Ligand code: SF4
C-alpha cells in the first residue's frame with residue numbers, strides 16, 4: 001500500500017496532524033500547501049508536535065537548507081512524489097525472486113509427468 | 114573475544130568515568146552517517162529509500178567532527194549508505210584517528226581494494242574496516258541481491274589484511290538463517306584472518322499479541338544458541354560476550370537506545386538507529402528532550418517488543434560489565450575462556 005498520488009481531504013475524520021504524521025513517514029517528496037495558497041515541494045524529514053509551536057522541516061527539490069514550516073502555516077499536504085519505499089521490502093523482493101524462479105523453471109505439462 | 118586490549122581499556126575507563134560522574138545516560142558508540150547513497154540496493158534496506166535530492170546530499174567533514182565532539186563517545190561507527198562513496202572519507206577517518214576515536218568503517222567492500230590501492234587510508238590501531246558479510250557466498254549474495262559481491266568483499270578483506278589493517282565482519286541474521294551454515298561461515302572468516310566478527314539479529318517489528326512476541330524472541334534465542342553453543346576455539350567475536358549471551362537467552366536485558374546515538378543529514382535521530390521518530394538539533398537536545406520512557410520492551414511500544422538488535426542492547430551489555438561483580442566476572446570468564 002502506498003500513499004503516492006494521494007491528495008488528503010481534511011475534515012471531521014482526517015485531521016491535519018494525522019496527514020503531517022503520514023507525510024513524515026512517507027519516503028518520497030510531497031507538496032505542502034500553505035494557508036496563503038503558496039506551495040513548497042520537497043522531502044519532509046522531521047516534525048515536532050511536542051513544542052509550543054509545532055513545526056515540520058523539509059529539504060526542497062534542490063536539497064537546499066532545511067526549511068522550517070509551522071503547523072499553523074499548513075493547509076494540506078499532497079503526496080506528489082514517487083514513494084521510494086514502495087515494493088522495496090525484503091518480503092517484496094523474495095516474492096519477486098520466487099516468481100522469477102517459477103517463470104524460469106521448465107514447464108511441466110501434465111502429459112510429461 | 115578479540116577486541117584489542119588498548120580498545121578494551123579505552124572503553125572501560127570511559128564507562129567507569131561516566132559512572133563515577135553519576136551520568137545515568139551516556140553514549141558508547143556514535144553512529145555517524147555522512148551520506149545515504151549506496152552502490153548496492155539490498156532488499157528492505159531502509160537507509161537508501163530517499164528521493165534523489167536527499168541521496169545526492171552529504172555531511173561536511175566539519176559537521177561530522179562537530180557531532181563527534183558533541184557526543185564524546187569513544188567509538189565511532191561509520192555506516193551509511195556506503196561510506197567509501199563519501200568523497201572525504203580519508204580526511205574524516207584521519208581526523209577521527211587523530212582524536213583517538215576507535216573507528217569502525219562499515220562497508221560492503223565493493224570499493225575497498227580500489228581505495229586501499231589509492232592510499233586513502235593508513236593502518237592504525239584506531240581504524241577497523243567492518244565488512245558487511247551476511248553469510249557464505251550464496252547467502253550473502255542473496256541478502257545483498259547481487260551475485261559476485263561476496264567474492265569482491267573477500268578480495269577487499271585480503272587486500273586490507275595484507276596491508277596491515279584491522280578487519281572485522283558484521284553480519285545481520287534474519288528469520289530462516291541456518292545455524293550450521295553460519296558455523297561454516299565463522300570458520301571461513303577466521304581462516305581468512307579477520308580480527309573478529311560481529312553478529313546481530315535483524316530488526317523486526319509487527320503488530321502481534323504478547324505470546325507471539327515471546328515466541329519470536331525464543332526463536333532468536335534458539336538460532337543464536339545453535340550457532341554459538343560450543344564455540345570453536347579459533348572463533349573470535351569483536352563484541353561484548355554478554356551481548357552474545359543475551360542473544361542466546363542467558364540474560365534478559367532492556368534496551369539502551371541512547372547508547373548508540375545516530376547523526377546524519379537530518380540531525381540527531383530520535384530515539385535510536387532503527388526508529389526515525391524525529392530529529393534533534395543538538396546532541397544535548399537529543400539526550401534531554403527525547404521521551405526515553407516510550408522505548409524499550411518495558412514501555413510496551415510495539416516497535417520495540419521484538420527488537421534484540423546490537424545498537425539497542427550491546428550498550429546495555431557493556432554497562433552490565435561495569436555495574437555488578439557478576440557482570441564483570443561473566444565478561445572476564447567469557448573473554449578468557451572463549452566460552453559463551
Ligand atoms: S550495503 Fe548496506 S546501506 Fe547499502 S543497500 Fe545494502 S544494507 Fe543498505
Ligand code: SF4
Pocket residue numbers: 368369370384385386387388408409410416417418420421422424425426
Ligand atoms: S528496542 Fe530496538 S527499536 Fe526500540 S528503542 Fe531500542 S533499539 Fe530502538
